[in-house]
Amino acid sequence: MKRALITGITGQDGSYLAELLLEKGYEVFGFARQESWYRPNCASHLAGRVRLLFGDLIEGVDIANAVQDAQPDEIYNLASQSRPGESWARAPETLLVNGLAATRLFEAVRHNRPSARVYHASSSEMFGRLSKSRRQDETTSFAPVNPYAAAKVYAHHMASIYRDSYDLHIACGILFNHESERRPLHFLTQKVAYGAACAALGIKNSPHRNERGRPIVEAGKLALGNLAVARDWGYAPDFVRAMWLILQQDQPLDFIIGTGELRTLTELCEVAYQSVGCDWRECVLSDPVLVRPLEPGHVLADASRAREVLGWYPTVSFEEMVARMVSAQMVRLKPLLDSGEIA
Amino acid sequence: MKKALITGVTGQDGSYLAQLLLGKGYEVHGVKRRTSLFNTDRIDHLYVDPHEANRKFILHHGDLTDSSSLIRIIQQVQPDEIYNLAAQSHVAVSFEEPEYTANSDGLGALRILEAIRILGLEKNTRFYQASTSELYGLVQEIPQRETTPFYPRSPYAVAKLYAYWITINYREAYGMYACNGILFNHESPVRGETFVTRKITRALARIKLGLQDCLYLGNLDAKRDWGHAKDYVEMQWLMLQQDQPEDFVIATGVQYSVRDFVNAAAAEIGFNVTWKGEGISERGFDENGNCIVSVDPRYFRPAEVETLLGDASKARDKLGWVPRISFEELVSEMMREDMKSAERDEIVKKHGFNTFNYHE
Numbered sequence: 001m002k003r004a005l006i007t008g009i010t011g012q013d014g015s016y017l018a019e020l021l022l023e024k025g026y027e028v029f030g031f032a033r034q035e036s037w038y039r040p041n042c043a044s045h046l047a048g049r050v051r052l053l054f055g056d057l058i059e060g061v062d063i064a065n066a067v068q069d070a071q072p073d074e075i076y077n078l079a080s081q082s083r084p085g086e087s088w089a090r091a092p093e094t095l096l097v098n099g100l101a102a103t104r105l106f107e108a109v110r111h112n113r114p115s116a117r118v119y120h121a122s123s124s125e126m127f128g129r130l131s132k133s134r135r136q137d138e139t140t141s142f143a144p145v146n147p148y149a150a151a152k153v154y155a156h157h158m159a160s161i162y163r164d165s166y167d168l169h170i171a172c173g174i175l176f177n178h179e180s181e182r183r184p185l186h187f188l189t190q191k192v193a194y195g196a197a198c199a200a201l202g203i204k205n206s207p208h209r210n211e212r213g214r215p216i217v218e219a220g221k222l223a224l225g226n227l228a229v230a231r232d233w234g235y236a237p238d239f240v241r242a243m244w245l246i247l248q249q250d251q252p253l254d255f256i257i258g259t260g261e262l263r264t265l266t267e268l269c270e271v272a273y274q275s276v277g278c279d280w281r282e283c284v285l286s287d288p289v290l291v292r293p294l295e296p297g298h299v300l301a302d303a304s305r306a307r308e309v310l311g312w313y314p315t316v317s318f319e320e321m322v323a324r325m326v327s328a329q330m331v332r333l334k335p336l337l338d339s340g341e342i343a
Numbered sequence: 344m345k346k347a348l349i350t351g352v353t354g355q356d357g358s359y360l361a362q363l364l365l366g367k368g369y370e371v372h373g374v375k376r377r378t379s380l381f382n383t384d385r386i387d388h389l390y391v392d393p394h395e396a397n398r399k400f401i402l403h404h405g406d407l408t409d410s411s412s413l414i415r416i417i418q419q420v421q422p423d424e425i426y427n428l429a430a431q432s433h434v435a436v437s438f439e440e441p442e443y444t445a446n447s448d449g450l451g452a453l454r455i456l457e458a459i460r461i462l463g464l465e466k467n468t469r470f471y472q473a474s475t476s477e478l479y480g481l482v483q484e485i486p487q488r489e490t491t492p493f494y495p496r497s498p499y500a501v502a503k504l505y506a507y508w509i510t511i512n513y514r515e516a517y518g519m520y521a522c523n524g525i526l527f528n529h530e531s532p533v534r535g536e537t538f539v540t541r542k543i544t545r546a547l548a549r550i551k552l553g554l555q556d557c558l559y560l561g562n563l564d565a566k567r568d569w570g571h572a573k574d575y576v577e578m579q580w581l582m583l584q585q586d587q588p589e590d591f592v593i594a595t596g597v598q599y600s601v602r603d604f605v606n607a608a609a610a611e612i613g614f615n616v617t618w619k620g621e622g623i624s625e626r627g628f629d630e631n632g633n634c635i636v637s638v639d640p641r642y643f644r645p646a647e648v649e650t651l652l653g654d655a656s657k658a659r660d661k662l663g664w665v666p667r668i669s670f671e672e673l674v675s676e677m678m679r680e681d682m683k684s685a686e687r688d689e690i691v692k693k694h695g696f697n698t699f700n701y702h703e
Contacts, residue, residue: 164646
């Protein structure tokens with residue numbers, strides 16, 4: 001039986017990946033901070049089916065210990081401070097978790113388990129400042145515009161140096177945005193899904209709050225930043241399948257994973273509110289406070305290599321994904337409404 | 344009077360820059376780490392006793408891996424200019440200490456930028472980040488200029504790349520005057536003894552006087568663009584005196600191999616090196632057939648950077664900067680100074696006093 005170690009198992013990608021690997025008969029080890037595991041998280045339902053190794057990525061000894069204990073055949077390094085916008089306020093921590101932790105993991109693999117195959121989660125944020133006219137592939141150079149992206153560039157290059165210098169099997173997936181019902185509420189897509197669910201249920205002041213401590217939907221309005229931003233948004237369960245495929249190749253190779261379709265935030269709002277028969281224009285406003293200091297350009301994937309080498313393609317459409325996310329938020333809010341917790 | 348803060352003041356660039364700024368009338372503050380051995384040789388001639396009045400050169404204990412020390416010093420000094428020259432700057436060592444390298448070279452730069460921001464100095468304090476030609480690594484274009492894509496090949500280069508981007512991010516997001524000098528190799532008689540140029544001149548001097556037999560080197564074919572540190576620190580200062588902060592490549596535009604450097608240095612002291620063999624068996628012999636240079640694979644890097652060559656047109660056009668000291672003059676000065684040290688050691692030894700060999 002193959003053994004896999006997942007960092008960031010309590011997150012969206014980690015939990016979907018754990019499910020996929022369990023289905024394929026893997027013994028799954030999860031590396032997590034004790035406090036993230038013991039509060040409700042995306043992988044709570046897997047308790048008893050995965051083995052938890054507790055530790056903190058900020059401490060190098062912890063990850064070395066986990067590699068030593070799990071003796072994994074495959075390692076998926078998914079843990080990160082995952083909010084580019086917030087990385088301005090938490091730049092040093094972001095570098096420690098998203099950058100240095102990867103180096104510590106690669107060192108641990110090099111010394112304790114050099115036969116392991118390692119998947120590292122790189123990000124389309126690394127491309128940063130780009131023109132609208134072209135797509136990004138595996139040869140596109142990086143121009144990070146926030147501390148999150150700069151830390152991801154650091155880890156991506158370290159992966160390549162460890163692969164080339166020590167003959168380790170380390171491969172990076174440069175993943176474009178990928179969303180799901182499991183996205184936390186402070187992510188843009190989930191906020192929109194939540195807003196649409198509130199609109200559908202007639203909730204004017206939402207019980208959940210945004211990063212500024214205000215209700216996400218206040219007086220019937222959802223506050224967003226720059227509505228013109230465009231992203232290549234895919235569905236997370238499709239993307240974790242790509243992660244697994246990447247590690248099944250004989251040679252470690254980096255891959256772009258994305259749908260290749262660009263959608264603006266306006267379009268996202270349209271699809272989400274339409275799925276419940278509402279008009280987004282009546283429910284969404286743009287608040288300058290929520291605009292990031294520096295916005296990356298339009299990021300659009302050219303995933304030809306993944307299609308040709310891995311046979312990977314997305315199976316869930318943008319519309320389908322958004323509809324699922326909105327329904328999930330309705331399922332979450334309905335009982336609160338029925339029990340009278342929301343006025 | 345302007346105040347400057349230099350991290351890495353005990354290093355090669357720090358000492359030349361401190362001297363330059365003192366000459367321009369600056370009050371110069373330097374950050375040095377606490378070490379168990381003295382490491383102030385390079386700034387000994389600039390040192391001013393704390394008991395003297397109106398000191399213009401002041402040292403502070405601090406460390407790029409200790410954010411509170413940086414905040415304290417920047418708060419106290421309120422500098423007009425900060426030159427971040429401190430780093431774990433050895434490429435080969437960065438493979439052995441990747442975490443420390445990232446902590447000091449990457450996170451260290453971020454800690455200074457954060458300190459400037461936290462203290463509300465983003466409109467007052469100008470920031471210079473010592474970036475490096477190692478960012479180009481596996482070069483994507485020859486010669487390399489400001490627009491050439493980066494391809495770092497060592498933990499040192501990757502940490503420096505983080506510092507490069509975070510400097511640009513802070514400049515653009517917070518309107519700070521912050522810029523990168525992408526400096527190609529720059530050497531001098533006070534270059535660290537473990538860097539290849541200094542290792543060569545120091546060893547050849549000692550071989551000449553019979554204090555050592557053989558010089559062991561790594562990749563003799565590695566090609567570098569070598570300038571003089573004294574020229575390059577002037578550029579660091581110039582970059583902070585512009586109306587707009589911009590990044591610049593600083594280089595000579597001329598390239599020599601490590602073997603070329605050995606030949607030039609040897610010629611200075613009358614050695615004529617004859618090379619025999621290839622690859623790891625290559626050896627250099629003197630006129631009497633003694634092997635004085637030999638390849639040792641332990642000095643190969645896990646990932647080699649074969650060639651670096653800079654194009655400093657932007658610095659020339661916009662800042663009027665040109666290097667003044669030639670390769671020949673650089674090698675000659677380094678060789679002359681290392682001969683002096685070797686002669687001093689020889690005399691000291693002859694009179695029965697202890698000398699150190701300083702092996703790494």
